[in-house]
């Protein structure tokens with residue numbers, strides 16, 4: 001999906017339509033040590049030794065397989081007049097977003 005770099009939208013701080021910058025929100029990196037993760041179980045001393053380890057014994061490809069190909073992208077609008085007006089909105093489901 002293509003998005004323009006600047007759009008005219010309503011700013012709730014200026015209370016009028018202003019030119020606003022369009023930016024895709026960065027999600028950051030997911031934590032590897034969250035509850036129920038395999039790495040956390042490894043640190044606790046689980047998932048070691050021989051034999052069937054239940055959900056830890058799953059095939060690598062099975063867990064990595066991508067099921068969903070699209071995501072809703074969060075778009076951040078910043079007002080060019082006051083600068084603080086950061087309005088987030090969930091966009092349509094797309095696999096890729098390009099801001100031009």
Ligand SMILES: [Zn+2]
Nearest residue numbers: 011014079082
């Ligand atoms: Zn504003």
